Amino acid sequence: MGKAQSLVAGIDVGGTTVKIALIDTEGTIQLKWEIPTNQKNQGAYIMQETAASIQAVLKQESLSIHAAGVGAPGFIDVENGIISEAVNVGWKDYYLKQELEALLHVPVVVDNDANLAAGGEKWKGxxxxxxxxxxxxxxxxxxxxxxxxxxxxxxxxxxxxxxxxxxxxxxxxxxxxxxxxxxxxxxxxxxxxxxxxxxxxxxxxxxxxxxxxxxxxxxxxxxxxxxxxxxxxxxxxxxxxxxxxxxxxxxxxxxxxxxxxxxxxxxxxxxxxxxxxxxxxxxxxxxxxxxxxxxxxxxxxLGNDAGVIGAAWLASKTFPEGARQLYER
Amino acid sequence: MGKAQSLVAGIDVGGTTVKIALIDTEGTIQLKWEIPTNQKNQGAYIMQETAASIQAVLKQESLSIHAAGVGAPGFIDVENGIISEAVNVGWKDYYLKQELEALLHVPVVVDNDANLAAGGEKWKGxxxxxxxxxxxxxxxxxxxxxxxxxxxxxxxxxxxxxxxxxxxxxxxxxxxxxxxxxxxxxxxxxxxxxxxxxxxxxxxxxxxxxxxxxxxxxxxxxxxxxxxxxxxxxxxxxxxxxxxxxxxxxxxxxxxxxxxxxxxxxxxxxxxxxxxxxxxxxxxxxxxxxxxxxxxxxxxxLGNDAGVIGAAWLASKTFPEGARQLYER
Missing domain, CATH: 3.30.420.40 (ATPase, nucleotide binding domain)
Structure with a gap:
């Protein structure tokens, strides 16, 4: 796994676990793991814990990501990255994109988990x-x-x-x-x-x-x-x-x-x-x-991997590697 | 009708007539007319006659267009602008986009007439x-x-x-x-x-x-x-x-x-x-x-105008010359 590789994080938030994968531009999973979904305080800590977990892995493996995609259940304002309601997780009118971008310092795109599973099967399934x-x-x-x-x-x-x-x-x-x-x-x-x-x-x-x-x-x-x-x-x-x-x-x-x-x-x-x-x-x-x-x-x-692969597909498509500088400016 | 206005041609090819309109970037029809559909020789002269008619009107009115959209019945290879088959008109594997671009010297986009009627109602209907x-x-x-x-x-x-x-x-x-x-x-x-x-x-x-x-x-x-x-x-x-x-x-x-x-x-x-x-x-x-x-x-x-308005919508959207001028104004 070379350091020069361009990776994105694919994140699939479920009621029980948050699945996370680092995926290259070809759609190949380089690393994947999961953390428990922290349901406390209407899910307020989930993205903090997810970001911390990703940052720890990136540091340990000397890797970096240029974007992240997140799949979540429920109704989502995709354009603004706001979870209108995700009953299983506890979120309501939750500004997921804004929060995760502040934590990870990369652009984030959010979509419904079923849509991203479709994207995953399209890309690599x-x-x-x-x-x-x-x-x-x-x-x-x-x-x-x-x-x-x-x-x-x-x-x-x-x-x-x-x-x-x-x-x-x-x-x-x-x-x-x-x-x-x-x-x-x-x-x-x-x-x-x-x-x-x-x-x-x-x-x-x-x-x-x-x-x-x-x-x-x-x-x-x-x-x-x-x-x-x-x-x-x-x-x-x-x-x-x-x-x-x-x-x-x-x-x-x-x-x-x-x-x-x-x-x-x-x-x-x-x-x-x-x-x-x-x-x-x-x-x-x-x-x-x-x-x-x-x-x-x-x-x-793809089974359980469809969600993270789909999230990475959407992130790669929405924020192609070349667009990074534009975003950071 | 100012000369500086950015216009596109909307063309709706039917079995009996070819409907033509010059439409501005707001979707307003500035001029419209029709010519008979020449069914001779499997429709080989239709685009020549359409282009000649448009050029005559443009010259007479001292106008110009920056793109054209064409709606046609039947099966269409939209990506390449090829009419696979349009029984009513006589075309089969007809390179409409290529021919009309050579005649009008502007970029051309082609789609199915029912799709463009939807586009017309979306834009102005x-x-x-x-x-x-x-x-x-x-x-x-x-x-x-x-x-x-x-x-x-x-x-x-x-x-x-x-x-x-x-x-x-x-x-x-x-x-x-x-x-x-x-x-x-x-x-x-x-x-x-x-x-x-x-x-x-x-x-x-x-x-x-x-x-x-x-x-x-x-x-x-x-x-x-x-x-x-x-x-x-x-x-x-x-x-x-x-x-x-x-x-x-x-x-x-x-x-x-x-x-x-x-x-x-x-x-x-x-x-x-x-x-x-x-x-x-x-x-x-x-x-x-x-x-x-x-x-x-x-x-x-929009009635019978839906097709030409939809064709102009698609042309404006695909070749956004006019939109840019509007924006810059």
Whole structure:
């Protein structure tokens, strides 16, 4: 690791840990570590501790950075680097960019963690190089990030990419946290798939899902995918319902956005090719033929590193090495 | 009109006429006119005739331009200014940018006409100033243009904005020109609304729609809107079906894109506030609450000028000669 190398810090703030990486201009992680998220005093010490940790590592390794990118959950005023609200962390109207710039003496850019995960997969993951990419996270909810023309799409007040709230069940859908009924995440998130599985077993009381319920007292999304893969008809029926809704929503987004690639991440994506093959099958039913044919549907590959890599991508792009002098003046 | 003014040419190529305007840096049309589209020899003379017409006007008026923007129908390689295919005009793999730059001696930028209509409404129409805008044209088909972060979204191979092919009728939909069944434009375009009206009257054989059918031998979208406005229950039912599909598709797009404003244009938009009120009602049912509340749904106001104004917007933005002079003044 030569001293002449130009590095940026990628920082991914979560409710439990702050992930930190020093990343070169090629997007390769040179060093990475994490510190606990200090929730005290509405998260007031998190950036101080993060900056101190970065400065200690830089000193020890005789390295320097020329910029930093930060991903945070919640609603963010991206232009000004202000966290409007991040419930998991405790921040409210928090001037993150201003504070971290004062601490690190380098320019800082801030964005939503889901958007930066999309940026990470675009830069170094399974969407490598795509200027037009849709990242989908199938976890507790359904999250998303949209990159179009090489840029993160934010929308008018930062809600772009909230694909989990695409209306999917038109009538009598389950209630969603957003206040609506029948959102995509009520049927295609890990939580949604588990809920559908539980409803199914409560009606049918048989087979693989009943066995899992008797053993565990509950049904997980993994149980549904495992059962479907093993050919259990009830698990298959639930899985098909979940992936049909996903295929429908993603096809309609792609009919309007025409990305090169969709990257599927989150816990449910552990379903692997079994999952993406099923999504692709439904996607092709609902997509404009040429879009159904050409849009790639890939599994995310960066896992927990997507956020820090995406943060570094945005920092590198926003503050290219050559711009440093201009900033410091 | 002072000679020092910095002007661009906005050009909108259609199957019948080429619309041309000289537009200042504020987006005000200083002169506009049109020439017939010369379809001879696969449209080989169109740009020559357009350039000659512009040069004659510039000479006569002692004016000059510093850039030109061109909107054309069909598939376009925007980066290189090549028309891949424009069936209405006859062009195929036509190097429009290269040819027009050689003729006019100013830089030229080319984009799809629907995208530029969105740009026009953004610049000087009912989306004035919005950085995030969705333009919808309800005509023979359903067209669209998406502007996000101030830029036209093109997608991977220029199909972004093709919102007419969002799947709307999930089962047993009507066949669409794109090869799929149940696309938005099979139910919410002028053609789609007329088709639904005709199907209705063939079943019900009564009321306003039957009267129109008896008189005219057919049913138009206008008949459906007029009947619905007058309270005819069959016309109301068809109208509600068409606007519910629109509200659903637009809400789901906005759940992902979060534009500030949706601009509704095309022949069906002559339905005015009666139409936008109905779309808004369904939009709010399917949108994330804060998006349902804050997204404006406006009627387009530029009519046939949207294309030339959008072409001038793109030219001014891409080649900001005029903007600089304005700034320096």
């Amino acid at each position: 399974s969407g490598a190089g795509a200027s037009n990419l849709l990242a989908v996270t199938l976890g507790t909810g359904v999250g998303g990030g949209i990159i179009a023309g090489g840029e993160i799409i934010h929308g008018e007040f930062g809600m772009a990419g909230e694909i989990g709230h695409i209306q999917s069940v038109r009538e009598n859908g389950a209630r969603c946290n957003c206040g609506k009924y029948g959102c995509l995440e009520t049927v295609s998130s890990a939580t949604g798939i588990a809920r559908l599985g539980l409803e199914k077993v409560q009606t049918e009381r048989r087979g693989y899902l009943q066995d899992r319920l008797s053993e565990q007292g509950t049904i997980s999304a993994k149980d549904v995918l495992d059962g479907a893969r093993a050919g259990d008809p009830d698990a298959e029926s639930v899985f098909e319902e979940a992936v049909e809704h996903l295929g429908f929503a993603l096809a309609n987004l792609c009919n309007s956005l025409n990305p090169e690639v969709i990257v599927i991440g989150g816990g449910v994506s552990k379903g692997g090719a079994f999952l993406t093959d099923a999504i692709t099958r439904h996607f092709k039913r609902f997509a404009i033929p040429v879009i159904g044919e050409k849009t790639k549907i890939n599994l995310a590959v | 009912s989306g004035a100033g919005a950085s995030n805008l969705l333009a919808v044209t309800l005509g023979t088909g359903v067209g669209g243009g998406i502007i996000a972060g101030g830029e036209i979204i093109h997608g991977e191979f220029g199909m972004a904005g093709e919102i007419g092919h969002i799947q709307s009728v999930r089962e047993n939909g009507a066949r669409c020109n794109c090869g799929k069944y149940g696309c938005l434009e099979t139910v919410s375009s002028a053609t789609g609304i007329a088709r639904l009206g005709l199907e209705k009257v063939q079943t019900e054989r009564r009321g306003y729609l039957q009267d129109r059918l008896s008189e005219q031998g057919t049913i138009s979208a206008k008949d459906v809107l007029d009947g619905a406005r007058a309270g005819d229950p069959d016309a109301e039912s068809v109208f509600e079906e068409a606007v519910e599909h629109l509200g659903f598709a637009l809400a789901n797009l906005c759940n992902s894109l979060n534009p500030e404003v949706i601009v509704i244009g095309g022949g069906v938009s002559k339905g005015g506030a009666f139409l936008t009120d109905a779309i808004t009602r369904h939009f709010k049912r399917f949108a994330i609450p804060v998006i349902g509340e804050k997204t404006k749904i406006n009627l387009a106001v």
